[in-house]
Amino acid sequence: MSRIDEIKKRRTFAIISHPDAGKTTLTEKFLLYGGAINQAGSVKGKATAKHAVSDWMDIEKERGISVTSSVLQFEYGGCCINILDTPGHQDFSEDTYRTLMAADSAVMVIDASKGVEAQTRKLFKVCAMRHIPVFTFINKMDREARDIFDLLDEIEKELGIPTCPVNWPIGSGKQFAGVYDRKSQKIDLFEDTMKGTKMGTMKEIALDDPEISNYVTDEAREVLEEEIELLDGASAEFDQELVDAGELSPVFFGSALMNFGVENFLNYFLKMTSSPLPRTSDQGTIDPIEEKDFSAFVFKIQANMNKAHRDRIAFMRICSGEFEAGMDAFHVQGDKKVRLSQPQQMMASERKMIDKAYAGDIIGIFDPGIFSIGDTITTSPKKFAYEGIPTFAPEHFARVRQVNTMKRKQFIKGINEIAQEGAIQIFQEFNTGMEEVIVGVVGTLQFDVLNYRLQHEYNVEIRLEKLPYEYIRWIENTEIDLENLRGTSDMKKIKDLKGRPLLLFINSWSVGMTLERNEGLVLSEFGKA
Numbered sequence: 001m002s003r004i005d006e007i008k009k010r011r012t013f014a015i016i017s018h019p020d021a022g023k024t025t026l027t028e029k030f031l032l033y034g035g036a037i038n039q040a041g042s043v044k045g046k047a048t049a050k051h052a053v054s055d056w057m058d059i060e061k062e063r064g065i066s067v068t069s070s071v072l073q074f075e076y077g078g079c080c081i082n083i084l085d086t087p088g089h090q091d092f093s094e095d096t097y098r099t100l101m102a103a104d105s106a107v108m109v110i111d112a113s114k115g116v117e118a119q120t121r122k123l124f125k126v127c128a129m130r131h132i133p134v135f136t137f138i139n140k141m142d143r144e145a146r147d148i149f150d151l152l153d154e155i156e157k158e159l160g161i162p163t164c165p166v167n168w169p170i171g172s173g174k175q176f177a178g179v180y181d182r183k184s185q186k187i188d189l190f191e192d193t194m195k196g197t198k199m200g201t202m203k204e205i206a207l208d209d210p211e212i213s214n215y216v217t218d219e220a221r222e223v224l225e226e227e228i229e230l231l232d233g234a235s236a237e238f239d240q241e242l243v244d245a246g247e248l249s250p251v252f253f254g255s256a257l258m259n260f261g262v263e264n265f266l267n268y269f270l271k272m273t274s275s276p277l278p279r280t281s282d283q284g285t286i287d288p289i290e291e292k293d294f295s296a297f298v299f300k301i302q303a304n305m306n307k308a309h310r311d312r313i314a315f316m317r318i319c320s321g322e323f324e325a326g327m328d329a330f331h332v333q334g335d336k337k338v339r340l341s342q343p344q345q346m347m348a349s350e351r352k353m354i355d356k357a358y359a360g361d362i363i364g365i366f367d368p369g370i371f372s373i374g375d376t377i378t379t380s381p382k383k384f385a386y387e388g389i390p391t392f393a394p395e396h397f398a399r400v401r402q403v404n405t406m407k408r409k410q411f412i413k414g415i416n417e418i419a420q421e422g423a424i425q426i427f428q429e430f431n432t433g434m435e436e437v438i439v440g441v442v443g444t445l446q447f448d449v450l451n452y453r454l455q456h457e458y459n460v461e462i463r464l465e466k467l468p469y470e471y472i473r474w475i476e477n478t479e480i481d482l483e484n485l486r487g488t489s490d491m492k493k494i495k496d497l498k499g500r501p502l503l504l505f506i507n508s509w510s511v512g513m514t515l516e517r518n519e520g521l522v523l524s525e526f527g528k529a
């Protein structure tokens with residue numbers, strides 16, 4: 001198969017959701033269709049299958065969670081699918097956000113009884129910033145759902161994206177009868193798939209087929225007809241261009257657990273989503289098809305996979321060309337030639353070595369400590385650099401103190417190296433230097449990781465004193481008079497390692513208040529790369 005065909009068949013996306021909405025279950029069902037696993041369920045067992053793949057850090061073993069994220073690749077319907085694993089639950093971290101930088105689209109899973117939840121909101125914001133297509137899967141229809149119109153309204157109001165239902169549910173919970181496909185005007189009937197362990201044989205029936213009364217009550221049919229009429233009048237029409245621009249989200253209903261609506265969703269999704277997209281570089285847009293040379297950017301660095309050698313793996317997203325194991329390429333930021341060795345990829349639930357990969361794929365490369373997040377690697381003589389990855393707002397802060405101040409040097413080295421890998425962000429008091437270090441993290445697990453790593457890798461013991469701040473904002477217009485900023489009583493001024501000023505707040509309303517009090521002040525939730 002030619003390079004172009006290989007790239008065109010690729011679909012690289014992330015699944016975003018709030019914990020427990022059903023991301024893992026949906027992923028399992030996708031893999032089932034891809035034939036990557038024989039029976040859905042083997043991805044789950046977070047303590048078993050997934051664990052076996054990524055027991056790279058002791059802390060993962062101790063807690064049975066995965067601190068690392070990876071990618072699952074499988075073939076389905078003529079496509080080569082890469083699902084980026086976005087860590088959730090307790091392991092939610094800046095890596096979760098960064099992973100979205102490597103995706104071409106996102107599937108947003110929403111629990112039909114809960115609607116838009118905190119983590120969905122945060123992850124959606126990153127997708128919106130990148131203007132990537134977002135597809136909504138409203139899950140758990142086999143349970144009592146909230147009013148569907150309300151749910152869609154909530155998505156539109158809270159996330160600011162219009163929705164376009166591709167299908168429509170008939171009841172929910174015990175009354176759930178299936179979904180009506182608005183295009184084919186047929187109903188896919190819901191049947192038990194033994195908790196989704198077998199692929200549902202899909203039974204389809206036209207809305208006006210007299211046989212329908214065997215499956216759907218008259219009352220449910222009438223409600224459906226009314227709702228469809230309402231929908232045809234009220235909802236946005238499907239528009240592929242708006243979907244591509246991330247300005248319209250196609251919506252699907254189903255039950256991941258019961259394996260209902262999953263294959264249908266996957267088929268639509270693969271048609272509506274695109275193959276690898278062009279990316280912005282300092283030399284203009286790089287198109288994955290037109291640019292023949294290999295190029296990739298680093299979006300995640302996983303440290304200490306092998307404790308004996310303090311080595312790291314740099315995960316990169318290939319943006320153009322073809323990768324071959326052991327090839328030489330140019331590391332733009334390091335201004336050096338590098339050999340890309342020990343390439344790895346995740347297949348379902350095992351890690352394996354690979355020798356070829358294409359634009360759209362994610363590979364993990366052995367990193368002797370030279371790569372940083374956002375770096376570009378390419379064989380193109382143009383030596384372009386991809387747009388950097390922004391810094392995402394941490395939500396937990398702590399002051400870090402050393403127990404033994406004699407080890408100052410190791411402490412500074414350790415904390416800087418860990419920050420360089422992107423596991424934590426470090427800040428300082430606005431008017432002083434490194435004697436006071438403030439650490440910010442996206443998920444609190446990172447505090448434990450920091451503690452653990454400083455102790456085990458740098459032999460430094462620390463004490464963390466949690467700070468009450470939850471909101472951080474970068475000051476975009478640094479020409480503003482910082483000394484005379486009129487903030488709120490809960491506001492704290494700090495700076496990052498590059499000396500850029502930031503503000504910390506305890507309350508969210510203080511952010512708005514501070515903006516109001518200081519005309520011309522521009523605050524941002526993302527730090528420029």
Ligand code: GDP
Nearest residue numbers: 019020021022023024025139140255256257258
């Ligand atoms: P994640 O945290 O988003 O990965 O969610 P999981 O996939 O682990 O699912 C959380 C819980 O919801 C598990 O107990 C699943 O069995 C259950 N679940 C997932 N999808 C469905 C569904 O469609 N219907 C029902 N009733 N339960 C579901």
